[in-house]
Amino acid sequence: MKRQAAELGRIRTGYSRPNSDPTKRPVPIKSKTFVFSSHSQAYVAAAAELWGGHVEAWTPQNQKISQYRVISTATEIRAILPAGDPLSQSYEMWSGGGCSRRCDGETEQLTRKPCVCLAQYGIDWHLRSPQQVCRPTSRINVMLPDLPDLGVWRLESKSYYAADAIAGGLDIVLQATEGRSMMPVRMWIEQRTAVREGKTKQFPVVMVVPSLPKLRHALSGPLSTAAALDPGVLDRPAIEAPRPDYAADAKACTTVDAAREVWHRANRAGHVARDGSDPLSQELRQIADDIAKGIDTTTGVDAGDDDFSDGPDDDGVYDVEVLDDEPPVDAGASWPAVAAPGAGARS
Structure with a gap:
């Protein structure tokens, strides 16, 4: 089974109002602000406190279980994309019995048969009404760091134009993070228009872009959790x-x-001069000279001056290590030339 975080609620870009004719379906309204809904009244109340609006009891269409929602005053929110790929897209058709079709444009996933819409209406099937063909459905999971508890909020859009805009923004994010870290994003509802067959159509598009001080931050690889929570x-x-x-x-x-x-x-850390003229280089050279002469660098005592003051043990043995005679080491020959005062820089 696919692992995923708990879904705390939904983010919507529309709502419905009762029809003046009670025998007809409610009238859908395209919202210019974000709508938050959840089974938890506490989550919706927290969203209302943060983004404005009034909490109300609400029952989704074709459902019997009551929820809560708030039509906020926010046209823009800040969120965090979790690691992995938080976006799923497909063409779907829903009825009273649930999802009857789910297709990728070539194969219908529920029956594993070729795309029904394409077979019936040809390559321009997407221009048909939603009652005839599947609708492009985009779902994106985001985390809202200023709301309670750990989980995701799902944004769902059935707009053909929003599908392209959301996917394009998410591709940039995934290229930056490789899906290995969280990414702060800015989301807003943008009103757009398009002309089709001589008619002007207005529609909202949810824009999702990385929320960072500079573009280079989005291209620098995976971010830390601290950066995701506070890009500053x-x-x-x-x-x-x-x-x-x-x-x-x-x-x-x-x-x-x-x-x-x-x-x-x-030298590699940039803490000494390359020509060895700084005090630290001089001190390190002196320590190397002392090591070459056999002087204990911690006490300054020449190891060759040991007078064996402790005397021999009961067996007449002195507590020292006897080494074979070796030629003295020339510290200057072993020390890097660049560290010698007045020496030229290394090539």
Whole structure:
């Protein structure tokens, strides 16, 4: 089964009012503001407090279970797209018995037969009335961070034009996040017109675009949860991490090569001058010289000056490690030339 978050409610772009003739169906109204509905009165009340409007009991058409809804005053809302692909689209036909057709434009999914609308009316079948053919149905799940509880709100549109606009906006989001993180979005209802067969048609389109301070933020890859909740964090100055104690790291080394690597690490971080003229480079060079001479870099005592003051043990053995004689190490030859004062920059 497909895993999905709990659906807390619906976001709609229309509602209906009673018909003056009680024998006829209610009159559908295209809303210029968002409509929120839910089985939970608390969710709808929170939406009304945030976006305006009055909470009312409401029963959807062809249903018997009462819900709650609010026709808000908001033409724009902020939301978060969850990870994954939050959009589903198909051509659907509904009747009193439920969904009778669900098609991708080529194959009817319920019967696995070729598209019925295409077979009956040809390639211009989409110009037919909704009573004759399937309607393009777009469903998108979003999270509303300023409302209670963890879950999604489903926005559903049956507009042919909205289907293109929503899909285009979501494609940009998915390219930016690869579906691996949440993305803050801005949603608004845009009124549009189109001329078909000499007639001007007005229709609302829900626009969904990434809500970020700059376009480059939408193209920089997956975002953190903090950025999804507050896109402003993307433009806040970063807190500089504390600088490592390079001198302490070098003193903990036992070889000149290891001490030299500490300088290279500081150089890559931009914490020392490339020509080695800065005080830190000088200090690291001195530590490398001490290591080469056998001086304990933590105490400054020459290991060769040990007077064995502790004396031998009961067996006449001194508590020291005896090493074979080795030629002295030239720290200057092992140290990077760039770290020597006055040396030229590395090529």
